[in-house]
Amino acid sequence: xxxxRHRPRLVVxxxxxxxxxxFIATASASSGDRHPLYQKCLQNCITTQCAPxxxxxxxxxxxxxxxxxxxxxxxxQCTHQVTSALLQHPDPHERVHHQYHGKWPFWRVWGMQEPxxxxxxxxxxxxxxxxxRKVRRRVNDSIAVKWWMMALAVxxxxxxxxxxxxxxxxxxxxxxxxxxSATLTITFTVHYTLLRLFNLFxxxxxxxxxxxxxxxxxxxxxxxxxAHISYLLSTPRFDYGWNILFNTSLGAIHLSLWSIFSLRFSxxxxxxxxxxxxxxxxxxxxxxxxxxxxxxxSAVLVLATTAAMSFExxxxxxxxxxxxxxxxxxxxxxxxxxGWYEFMIRDASMLEAARMTYDPxxxxxxxxxxxxEAKASATLGGSRQFVxxxx
Ligand SMILES: [Zn+2]
Numbered sequence: 001x002x003x004x005r006h007r008p009r010l011v012v013x014x015x016x017x018x019x020x021x022x023f024i025a026t027a028s029a030s031s032g033d034r035h036p037l038y039q040k041c042l043q044n045c046i047t048t049q050c051a052p053x054x055x056x057x058x059x060x061x062x063x064x065x066x067x068x069x070x071x072x073x074x075x076x077q078c079t080h081q082v083t084s085a086l087l088q089h090p091d092p093h094e095r096v097h098h099q100y101h102g103k104w105p106f107w108r109v110w111g112m113q114e115p116x117x118x119x120x121x122x123x124x125x126x127x128x129x130x131x132x133r134k135v136r137r138r139v140n141d142s143i144a145v146k147w148w149m150m151a152l153a154v155x156x157x158x159x160x161x162x163x164x165x166x167x168x169x170x171x172x173x174x175x176x177x178x179x180x181s182a183t184l185t186i187t188f189t190v191h192y193t194l195l196r197l198f199n200l201f202x203x204x205x206x207x208x209x210x211x212x213x214x215x216x217x218x219x220x221x222x223x224x225x226x227a228h229i230s231y232l233l234s235t236p237r238f239d240y241g242w243n244i245l246f247n248t249s250l251g252a253i254h255l256s257l258w259s260i261f262s263l264r265f266s267x268x269x270x271x272x273x274x275x276x277x278x279x280x281x282x283x284x285x286x287x288x289x290x291x292x293x294x295x296x297x298s299a300v301l302v303l304a305t306t307a308a309m310s311f312e313x314x315x316x317x318x319x320x321x322x323x324x325x326x327x328x329x330x331x332x333x334x335x336x337x338x339g340w341y342e343f344m345i346r347d348a349s350m351l352e353a354a355r356m357t358y359d360p361x362x363x364x365x366x367x368x369x370x371x372x373e374a375k376a377s378a379t380l381g382g383s384r385q386f387v388x389x390x391x
Contacts, residue, residue, distance in 0.1 A: 031098045031099060032079065032082065032098030032099050032101075033100045033101050035098060037085065037086070038078055038082045041077075041078035041081055041082060042074055045077060045078060046070075046071060049070060049074060050070035050074060060111070062110045065111060066111035066112070066169045067171075068111060075100070076108065079100045080105055080107075080321075082098075083097070083105045083321075097317035103170070104317055104321075106322065106324070107320075107321045107322060112168045112169075113167065113168060114326075114327065115322065116318075116322050116323050116327035116331075117163070117167035117324075117326060117327040117330055118164050118167045120331045120333075120334065121160050121161075121163040121167060121330055123330075123334045124163070124333055124334055124337060125157055125160035125161055127334050127337045127338055128153045128157045128160065129153075129157055130341075131153050131338075131340075131341035132153035132154065132157070134341055134345060135150050135153065135341065139345060139349075140348075142352070143351060143352050144201035144202045144203070144210075145195075145196055145348055145351065148192050148195060148196075149192075149348070152188060152192050155184055155185055155188045159184065159185040162174070162177040162178045162181040163181070163182070165177065165178070166178035175238075176232075176238075179232075179243060180229055180232075182247065183225070183228060183229070183246065183247055186247050186250045186251060186254070187221055187225045187250060189250075189254055190221075190250050190254050191217065191218065191221040193253075193254055193257050193258065195214060195217060197261060197276055197277065197279075198213070198217075198277055199277055200217060203281075203355065228243075228246055251305075255302045255305075255306060258298035258299060259302060259303075260273055260276060261279055261298050261299070262295060262296050262297075262298050262299035263299070264278060264279055264285045265279070265285045265286070265295040265296075279295075279347075280350055280351060280353075280354035281354065283354050292346070293346070294343050294346040294347065294350075297339065297342075297343045297346075298343055300339075301336060301339050301343060304332075304336050304339070305336055308329055308332035308333060309329065311325040311329035311332065
């Protein structure tokens with residue numbers, strides 16, 4: 001859809017809009033809780049139901065399990081009462097969907113605040129769990145990048161676990177765990193991408209041991225992550241602006257690197273981009289024939305991720321008080337993550353095929369053959385030693 005020449009400019013525009021929309025969303029986040037109807041309802045509810053002298057309000061076991069208090073429940077009830085009243089208001093100017101305490105009004109389910117986002121977070125968790133199992137079964141142990149792919153899946157499972165917890169119940173603790181885990185995922189993903197694209201792992205027979213640059217790269221990313229989290233924990237108010245800038249910057253690096261990876265199969269890149277090692281050394285990507293079927297997939301996936309992120313820009317009131325833009329962004333990443341595992345497994349097969357053959361006219365076919373055989377043997381629950389068959 002977009003011309004490659006315009007892509008860097010589009011990324012900058014996209015990042016600017018994301019950052020700006022975040023500040024706008026934050027500034028107008030609480031119009032509902034300042035509304036006189038809401039204030040009156042809340043005060044009345046707390047005085048009649050939560051005061052020590054009033055008869056104790058009974059919360060269901062599920063609400064108590066998710067630590068809802070009497071005040072929280074009053075706020076929830078008033079949010080929906082006021083929303084319903086305003087949406088039926090005779091004056092059309094008053095028929096406005098407001099946010100309350102920075103959130104849209106959602107119907108809760110079994111005490112879960114944002115059930116759609118919880119469901120889609122668990123969907124993402126399942127995809128990464130499934131991805132971890134696929135990598136373990138279908139990628140040969142001799143491919144060093146396999147262990148990083150499995151670690152990446154674990155990091156992402158942790159992120160989606162905390163996302164499900166945060167959307168179940170928003171507290172300062174669950175919010176931090178969600179944000180810090182999401183940052184860990186994007187940091188680890190960029191680390192994986194650099195490690196993969198610069199081939200910073202053992203690559204026998206050319207390089208039997210781990211290069212020193214890998215340790216330096218890992219140390220840099222550990223320091224970067226620790227410094228970022230330390231800063232966020234050291235400020236009296238959580239610096240949302242800096243956090244989103246940090247994450248979107250890493251996201252832009254990720255987008256650029258995988259786009260470069262895909263471009264290498266069709267164009268000769270200029271200096272300094274040409275300094276990035278070729279995808280499958282020692283082969284020249286322009287000479288590989290047939291082109292690997294997944295050579296364009298990484299660019300398609302990063303663009304799909306960017307497109308899905310646009311749900312965050314078009315923040316709209318939840319449909320039927322259930323589905324909002326944020327939950328749709330979580331729904332979109334389920335399909336994208338599935339695509340990433342297919343790509344990473346094919347990529348690992350290509351790497352192994354390139355290592356075994358120096359013939360650029362056979363490597364694409366060999367990688368496809370290896371990937372389909374690995375899939376077949378994994379489906380049958382069979383051998384992980386499929387590569388040995390080709391030696
Ligand atoms: Zn979320």
